[in-house]
Amino acid sequence: MAxxxxxxxLMALAVLAALVQRPMHPYEMASLLRAHxxxxxxxxxxxxxxxxxxxxxxxxxxxxxxxxxxxxxxERTIYRLTEAGRQxxxxxxxxxxxxxxxxxxxxxxxxSVISVLAPDEVVTLLQRRLEVMExxxxxxxxxxxxxxxxxxxLFLIEDEYEVAMREAEAAWVRSLLEELTSxxxxxxGLWRDYHETGHVPPEISxxxxxxxxxx
Numbered sequence: 001m002a003x004x005x006x007x008x009x010l011m012a013l014a015v016l017a018a019l020v021q022r023p024m025h026p027y028e029m030a031s032l033l034r035a036h037x038x039x040x041x042x043x044x045x046x047x048x049x050x051x052x053x054x055x056x057x058x059x060x061x062x063x064x065x066x067x068x069x070x071x072x073x074x075e076r077t078i079y080r081l082t083e084a085g086r087q088x089x090x091x092x093x094x095x096x097x098x099x100x101x102x103x104x105x106x107x108x109x110x111x112s113v114i115s116v117l118a119p120d121e122v123v124t125l126l127q128r129r130l131e132v133m134e135x136x137x138x139x140x141x142x143x144x145x146x147x148x149x150x151x152x153x154l155f156l157i158e159d160e161y162e163v164a165m166r167e168a169e170a171a172w173v174r175s176l177l178e179e180l181t182s183x184x185x186x187x188x189g190l191w192r193d194y195h196e197t198g199h200v201p202p203e204i205s206x207x208x209x210x211x212x213x214x215x
Contacts, residue, residue, distance in 0.1 A: 002099055005092065006059040010042045011052045013096075016061065016081060016089040023065040023080035026053050041158050053079060061085035107169075118195035119188060123180050126173055133170045137163065 005012075018029050030049050038044060056062040057079065065080035081089075114122060140163050147156055179185035190201045 002095060002101065003091075006088070007052065007055045007061065009048065009052050009055075011044050011048065012056055012061075013089070013092055014038045014042065014044070015049070015052060015056060016085055016092075019062060019079065019081040019085070020089070023078045025076055025078050026050050029053070037159075056085065061088050115191060115194070119180055119185075119192050123177060126177050126180075130170060130173050130177065133166060133173070137166050137170060140166070 014033050015029055018024065018032050021032075024032070026049055030046060033039070033044070039046075053062065057064070060082055062079045062085050063082050064077055066078040068076050117125070140159070144156065144159050144163060147159070153160070176185075180188065187203075190203060194200055
């Protein structure tokens with residue numbers, strides 16, 4: 001089970017990792033995280049950066065390294081990682097790697113109620129989804145190959161993972177399309193009959209009732 005973190009926002013993980021390099025002002029942290037594409041690696045609300053940094057400081061995970069003011073400009077505060085923050089970062093990273101968590105993508109939500117659409121329409125929609133996925137995959141593979149010529153693989157491992165996950169999803173969509181278009185998908189006839197007649201087949205109704213009893 002995942003631990004309850006003192007600051008659980010994933011932006012905190014990114015901030016702690018950035019401060020491993022050197023002490024920084026929050027604006028510098030944001031610039032570095034954007035430059036490294038962290039907005040695509042995790043869900044980040046950039047407007048919350050300062051509050052995340054303040055929370056990390058409150059819990060002793062970062063501390064003020066330097067604070068100065070020039071003329072009438074706002075105070076400039078530079079933060080550094082504490083030993084407690086370094087330990088939190090390492091412990092959090094270990095947990096994220098070793099503990100699988102259930103993620104709920106929007107596509108899974110759509111699949112959970114896919115029967116509301118007729119099979120033929122689902123085929124058309126999946127084909128369009130697959131076309132978009134394959135185009136994006138081609139772009140991602142090309143970009144990754146280019147980056148690997150200049151950047152060590154260690155710093156691109158998250159991009160490699162994303163490509164692998166997208167490839168796996170695309171392969172699954174292709175296999176589902178094959179079943180639907182070849183007619184080998186189990187229960188396809190009942191699904192089609194429902195949309196042609198507007199009546200839920202008794203077999204499907206019975207299964208739905210049994211499923212509802214287990215919620």
